[in-house]
Amino acid sequence: MTFSIRERQTKVGLASLVLSIFTVIPLSLPALALDDIGDMAQEQAQEKLELEDMRNEMKDIKGQVRDAMGAMSELTKNQDGLSTGPGQQQMNVREIHLFAREANLEAGTETGANKDTFKALTYNGKIPGPEIHARQGEAVRIILHNNLKAPTSLHFHGLMVPHKVDGLPRAGSSNAAPERFLKPEESFVYQFIANQPGTFFYHPQIIHQDQRFKGMFGAIVVHPRLPTKEVNKELVLFLSRAETIANTDKANAEKTGVSKHVYLINGKTAPFVPALEVLNGERVRLHIINTLDEAVPLHLSGHRFEVTAINGSDPLEPRVVRDTITVNPSDRIDVEFAANNPGVWSLASELPKQNSNNGKFPGGIAMIVRYSELTPAATTTTTPQ
Numbered sequence: 197m198t199f200s201i202r203e204r205q206t207k208v209g210l211a212s213l214v215l216s217i218f219t220v221i222p223l224s225l226p227a228l229a230l231d232d233i234g235d236m237a238q239e240q241a242q243e244k245l246e247l248e249d250m251r252n253e254m255k256d257i258k259g260q261v262r263d264a265m266g267a268m269s270e271l272t273k274n275q276d277g278l279s280t281g282p283g284q285q286q287m288n289v290r291e292i293h294l295f296a297r298e299a300n301l302e303a304g305t306e307t308g309a310n311k312d313t314f315k316a317l318t319y320n321g322k323i324p325g326p327e328i329h330a331r332q333g334e335a336v337r338i339i340l341h342n343n344l345k346a347p348t349s350l351h352f353h354g355l356m357v358p359h360k361v362d363g364l365p366r367a368g369s370s371n372a373a374p375e376r377f378l379k380p381e382e383s384f385v386y387q388f389i390a391n392q393p394g395t396f397f398y399h400p401q402i403i404h405q406d407q408r409f410k411g412m413f414g415a416i417v418v419h420p421r422l423p424t425k426e427v428n429k430e431l432v433l434f435l436s437r438a439e440t441i442a443n444t445d446k447a448n449a450e451k452t453g454v455s456k457h458v459y460l461i462n463g464k465t466a467p468f469v470p471a472l473e474v475l476n477g478e479r480v481r482l483h484i485i486n487t488l489d490e491a492v493p494l495h496l497s498g499h500r501f502e503v504t505a506i507n508g509s510d511p512l513e514p515r516v517v518r519d520t521i522t523v524n525p526s527d528r529i530d531v532e533f534a535a536n537n538p539g540v541w542s543l544a545s546e547l548p549k550q551n552s553n554n555g556k557f558p559g560g561i562a563m564i565v566r567y568s569e570l571t572p573a574a575t576t577t578t579t580p581q
């Protein structure tokens with residue numbers, strides 16, 4: 197996308213500097229003119245030239261102030277809504293299609309013939325659904341297609357979007373089921389300006405909350421307009437749970453009720469959660485989102501988390517440093533850490549029921565953080581002599 201906001205902000209900064217010059221110059225002029233009567237003619241000629249220069253400079257400055265004002269009003273206009281009319285400046289819109297649908301997924305509890313599956317409700321057949329990244333101030337357009345057998349809807353957790361985008365039906369309204377609640381096979385366009393920086397997530401509205409706990413959720417990361425500290429790796433971690441049916445019991449599962457709870461990171465359970473590979477000296481940012489109905493105390497061994505945001509960010513807030521952070525239900529916590537301790541480490545829940553699968557460790561919410569330089573290089577085959 198094209199982005200001229202930083203340039204505009206420079207202009208605004210210049211404008212305030214310019215305004216302070218305006219207030220200083222007129223006061224100092226009379227003192228200059230009344231100074232000395234000696235070589236008056238020559239000095240006056242000199243002063244005339246200087247005044248002429250100043251006048252020209254002020255003309256320049258006035259032009260710059262006008263530019264800055266223009267840029268500012270344009271900026272405000274963009275914040276208010278989309279400018280889509282002909283002749284108006286077109287705004288960049290981030291467009292995402294979400295297909296609500298059923299899927300049979302593998303948590304990774306077992307592999308091969310023994311693999312366990314779970315019946316999930318998803319966006320686009322995956323857990324989590326598509327990751328949406330936007331720049332602060334950017335327009336986001338989400339088109340939801342309901343391919344479920346039941347009605348669904350969309351909620352933008354933590355984002356302050358207008359009622360018509362995300363609110364509940366008004367009490368007593370003749371329109372008790374607004375068009376944004378989708379019947380099977382319907383589609384709806386949700387559109388808003390992502391004005392708040394931070395980590396948010398989308399999931400069905402409270403009325404369709406059971407769908408969220410079956411796997412319908414995805415991240416919305418709004419990156420601040422002003423640049424922050426550079427990071428080398430950025431990763432969203434969704435904490436959730438599923439009820440799997442063991443392959444061997446599938447035929448009888450409904451009769452016997454054989455199923456088990458499995459805790460998941462991004463839809464996989466340990467030890468099948470992909471390792472986070474880092475390089476010594478890298479800086480890593482994690483967006484942790486807890487969609488569970490319970491708190492998760494998450495610990496990273498060998499490193500310290502710098503908590504940069506909780507439920508949205510304020511770049512001016514001081515950072516909190518911890519080795520364990522408790523992520524409450526629906527919390528989004530952004531953390532960063534410096535990868536400066538080569539080794540193989542664990543990023544896992546501290547609770548046995550969350551970091552095991554029916555007594556098997558590691559399981560559930562546990563992943564490896566590994567320094568890539570320690571990964572054995574692929575062995576080259578040598579021809580025997």
Ligand SMILES: [Cu+2]
Nearest residue numbers: 351353399526
């Ligand atoms: Cu929510």
